[in-house]
Amino acid sequence: xxGVIQSPRHEVTEMxxxxxxxxxxxxxxxxxxxxxxxxxxxxxxxxxxxxNVPIDDxxxxxxxxxxxxxxxSFSTLKIQPSEPRDSAVYFCASGPQGxxxxxxxxxxxxxxxxx
Amino acid sequence: xxxxxxHLPTLSVQEGDNSIINCAYSNSASDYFIWYKQESGKGPQxxxxxxxxxxxxxxxxxxVLLNKTVKHLSLQIAATQPGDSAVYFCAENGNAxxxxxxxxxxxxxxxx
Numbered sequence: 001x002x003g004v005i006q007s008p009r010h011e012v013t014e015m016x017x018x019x020x021x022x023x024x025x026x027x028x029x030x031x032x033x034x035x036x037x038x039x040x041x042x043x044x045x046x047x048x049x050x051x052n053v054p055i056d057d058x059x060x061x062x063x064x065x066x067x068x069x070x071x072x073s074f075s076t077l078k079i080q081p082s083e084p085r086d087s088a089v090y091f092c093a094s095g096p097q098g099x100x101x102x103x104x105x106x107x108x109x110x111x112x113x114x115x
Numbered sequence: 116x117x118x119x120x121x122h123l124p125t126l127s128v129q130e131g132d133n134s135i136i137n138c139a140y141s142n143s144a145s146d147y148f149i150w151y152k153q154e155s156g157k158g159p160q161x162x163x164x165x166x167x168x169x170x171x172x173x174x175x176x177x178x179v180l181l182n183k184t185v186k187h188l189s190l191q192i193a194a195t196q197p198g199d200s201a202v203y204f205c206a207e208n209g210n211a212x213x214x215x216x217x218x219x220x221x222x223x224x225x226x227x
Contacts, residue, residue: 004158033214033215035217042217042218042219042220043159043204043217043220044217045214045215045216048214055214056214091158091159093158103149103161103164104215105161106151106158106159106160107158108156108157108158109157109158
């Protein structure tokens with residue numbers, strides 16, 4: 001099992017540009033999470049999907065952020081337009097069950113730098 | 116590293132000693148807790164979990180203790196090794212299933 005796969009690993013973009021982060025969850029997992037990690041705020045949950053449906057997006061900072069999960073094996077997090085304060089490491093995680101308690105398995109993260 | 120240089124509490128221990136990392140969780144409704152380890156350049160990795168109907172759970176060299184009365188969680192690492200150096204996070208599920216909320220993290224440094 002390759003684990004959760006995120007791409008790209010590093011992204012540097014100019015302010016105002018659109019950024020798309022990608023995630024392939026572990027096969028068979030039906031929960032998917034996007035987290036953001038920053039110096040100031042630590043690890044924050046942005047959005048949670050279950051069976052490809054967004055369940056809770058209350059952590060999404062503002063309308064510039066959007067996430068999709070078109071099928072069980074792919075999700076994207078898009079920032080448009082990007083701002084320097086969006087610079088962070090973005091993690092995708094997946095879990096093997098729906099709303100039952102279980103650990104989330106994390107990808108390696110995408111380090112985003114907006115200049 | 117990918118802990119993005121957080122100004123974290125740091126625990127420094129000698130190799131071979133036992134380590135205890137503490138966490139105060141916030142939501143009394145949480146009934147599931149996890150400890151994660153994050154090494155430089157990597158995402159958080161599961162170490163051990165515990166459900167609220169237990170107060171202690173042991174794994175290989177690790178023990179998690181849960182005190183629901185004071186909302187406190189601890190991770191004990193026996194015979195700490197250099198490979199244990201990392202940032203450790205506790206996570207709780209809050210009010211809703213497996214939507215995990217993470218604590219601020221503690222950096223463990225192991226001196227040879």
